[in-house]
Structure formats: C-alpha cells, structure tokens
Amino acid sequence: MDFIDLYCGAGFGARGAVAGGGVARLAVDIWQAATATYQCNFPEAHVITSSVDDVEPRRFDPALGADLLLTSPECTSHSLARGNRPADETSLETAISFMPWVDHFRPRWIVIENVARLRAWDRYASLCDQVARRGYEVSECLLNAADFGAPQARKRLFMICGRESSPPTVDALYPVHAPRRTARDIVDSDGTWRTTPLYSKRRAEATVERAERAIAELGRGVPFLIVYYTSDRAGGWQSLDQPLRTITTVDRFGLVTWDGNEPRLRMLQPPELLRAMGADRHLLDVGSRRDKVKLCGNGICSPVMQRIVECLRDIDNRVAREAA
Structure with missing residues (x-):
C-alpha cells in the first residue's frame, strides 16, 4: 500500500x-x-x-x-x-x-x-x-x-x-x-541521565509543590513523574504505573527518583519520549534536544x-x- x-x-x-x-x-x-x-x-x-x-x-x-x-x-x-x-x-x-x-x-x-x-x-x-x-x-x-x-x-x-x-x-x-504499557516501560532507570536534587535553591516553588503532593500520596522512595503545563485536577504529577500523559511540543515531564532518602529530578529525554510514541526503532538524530521534544509532541x-x-x-x- x-x-x-x-x-x-x-x-x-x-x-x-x-x-x-x-x-x-x-x-x-x-x-x-x-x-x-x-x-x-x-x-x-x-x-x-x-x-x-x-x-x-x-x-x-x-x-x-x-x-x-x-x-x-x-x-x-x-x-x-x-x-x-x-x-x-x-x-x-x-x-x-x-x-x-x-x-x-x-x-x-x-x-x-x-x-x-x-x-x-x-x-x-x-x-x-x-x-x-x-x-x-x-x-x-x-x-x-x-x-x-x-x-x-x-x-x-x-x-x-x-x-x-x-x-x-x-x-x-x-x-x-496489545499489552497495556505504562510510563515505567519507557524510562531509563540505569543512571544514564544526570539528575539534580529536588530541593535546591534554584528549583521553582511550583515544582516542589507538585512533587510534595506526589510524595504525600505515594510515600517516600517511590519514583513518579512531575507533569508541567497542566490545568487538570491530577495535582501536577502521575504514577509510573499509568500510560504517560500526552506528550506536547515542550518539555513536560520531570522524573523524580530516589538516592536513599533524597529525591532527585531530571526531565524525560528524547529516547524515552520516542518509546512513548511507540516508535522504538525510529531514528531521532537530527536537530537539538528541543527540536527532538517538539518532533515527538507533533507526532x-x-x-x-x-x-x-x-x-x-x-x-x-x-x-x-x-x-x-
């Protein structure tokens, strides 16, 4: 065809x-x-x-x-x-x-x-x-x-x-x-990507508030995603045990992981977003990181x-x- x-x-x-x-x-x-x-x-x-x-x-x-x-x-x-x-x-x-x-x-x-x-x-x-x-x-x-x-x-x-x-x-x-796949299926959990402490002087107050709502719900030590640019009633976060929420053309998802008792944060990266698009075998080697995020959000x-x-x-x- x-x-x-x-x-x-x-x-x-x-x-x-x-x-x-x-x-x-x-x-x-x-x-x-x-x-x-x-x-x-x-x-x-x-x-x-x-x-x-x-x-x-x-x-x-x-x-x-x-x-x-x-x-x-x-x-x-x-x-x-x-x-x-x-x-x-x-x-x-x-x-x-x-x-x-x-x-x-x-x-x-x-x-x-x-x-x-x-x-x-x-x-x-x-x-x-x-x-x-x-x-x-x-x-x-x-x-x-x-x-x-x-x-x-x-x-x-x-x-x-x-x-x-x-x-x-x-x-x-x-x-x-088809098997029901979740956000947990797309994240790299092997330390490939650099993380920073959640609680830092440069961290936006709204980001910390989202994270603390998730920690209060899930408990300490449980990874989760912060969801930016949202106006719904989900509290600005989501569990890894649900499908990733809709990818947009801007960075939207921050992954919170734990180093002992310390929460750490990084943004989801283009290879992870690519998996969320169901296009694991696709090549995404052109343009800047921002371009790659936008390409996924438009797809x-x-x-x-x-x-x-x-x-x-x-x-x-x-x-x-x-x-x-």
Whole structure:
C-alpha cells in the first residue's frame, strides 16, 4: 500500500503505516528538522521541505498516491494547548489544504489525523462535506494510543475516508490485544541521565509543590513523574504505573527518583519520549534536544497508524478476493 504523507513530521505515523504494510513514496513538511528525520528513516521516499500549499501535486504521477493519503494538518489552533491565544486562521486552514492532492491522486483511502477539538471548528462540517462530495465515505474515530500498545494516553481524531470501500469504524479497529504499557516501560532507570536534587535553591516553588503532593500520596522512595503545563485536577504529577500523559511540543515531564532518602529530578529525554510514541526503532538524530521534544509532541503514535493501515489492507484484500 503506497502512501503520500502530508504534514509528515518526523515520520512516526509513517513508521506505523510501514509496519502495517505500507510504503512511503512522497512526504511534505515545512520544518527542515522534520523532513531530515523523515528522510533518514525512509530513504526510499521523496521528501520535500516546503509548505504543502506551495507544492503543486500535478508535478507527480497520479499513480504514486493511488492507495493512501495521510495528512496531519497543524493542530495548534484547534487545541486547548494554545491557552488563551487567539486561533490562527492560516493554521486552521491547513485542515482543508490537502484537497488539491485528493483531486489529483484520487487515493482509495485518506486518513486525516488531528486533535479531537477539530470537530468544534466552525468549518469542520465544510471539511466533511468537501471530502464527501469527492466520493468518500467518512468514519470519525476517536482513538487513544494507550489502547493500541503505546505507553502514552494520547487521544486523537482519525477521519478515515474510503472512496471505493466503506472505511473501518471504531468498533472494527477495536479490540486490540496489545499489552497495556505504562510510563515505567519507557524510562531509563540505569543512571544514564544526570539528575539534580529536588530541593535546591534554584528549583521553582511550583515544582516542589507538585512533587510534595506526589510524595504525600505515594510515600517516600517511590519514583513518579512531575507533569508541567497542566490545568487538570491530577495535582501536577502521575504514577509510573499509568500510560504517560500526552506528550506536547515542550518539555513536560520531570522524573523524580530516589538516592536513599533524597529525591532527585531530571526531565524525560528524547529516547524515552520516542518509546512513548511507540516508535522504538525510529531514528531521532537530527536537530537539538528541543527540536527532538517538539518532533515527538507533533507526532502520531505509531501503533495507532499501524492498526489503521492493517485494517485498510484487510479491506482491500477482501475486495480483491471477492472480485476474483
């Protein structure tokens, strides 16, 4: 199943698609760190560093993308993570900017990934209508990566669109008999990374307060994660025995470990975040540490896309058998 990957990021979604039987043929993203990482992982793909709007799809053989089009438009302006900042309409418009690619390639399948709040966008109905008018049936699937074997609780909307066959529903994608993985599965506990004392003069008071709430709940000597940039009622921390909470584009997780009776702190590192994306075999060697954190925060958990592509291939195979 050949696929084209728009807003491809570092290729975590593509990693899942390849595991599900796909082949990356063409990928586009505006961020050089993302495309360099993608090219490193998928050397057979033609990778373009550019805005999707600035690439003319008619440059390419339409047969190149006849199977599957993946697109992950910018989600910042749809997400609660932007806080009180006003939505950027240019960013919002990326959700429909892939239509010329659909018109040129006419793929059998389209998979659109975004935050769940995309459905609250005042042009969401128009997006669905534009896809439907091109002959596609749309299945809206809200999927949590933790249910597919990723050690991260990451809920995302996947609009799975089929032109020649009905797309799989949520019920068809579930159940997945994958082991329930947790944050404990991703952390390096062998002393690889340098830690500093939790109680230091330079430590922010809010950080210490988060940690003390966790210690009061768990007891001393139990490792846990501090969760920054959160407005929920979980106290600003989480147990290692739950899937990691959603990775964002900024450093969000501090790991508290113990040296005897002394708590020590460090931030989770890119290799650990990579495991949380379910992309353990992915290469993440391009850019700064901050770039790598952002690449993970912008990505799609690989096991989810693997399951989707496996389902699409199963449908194609069934149709082919029935036609034979």
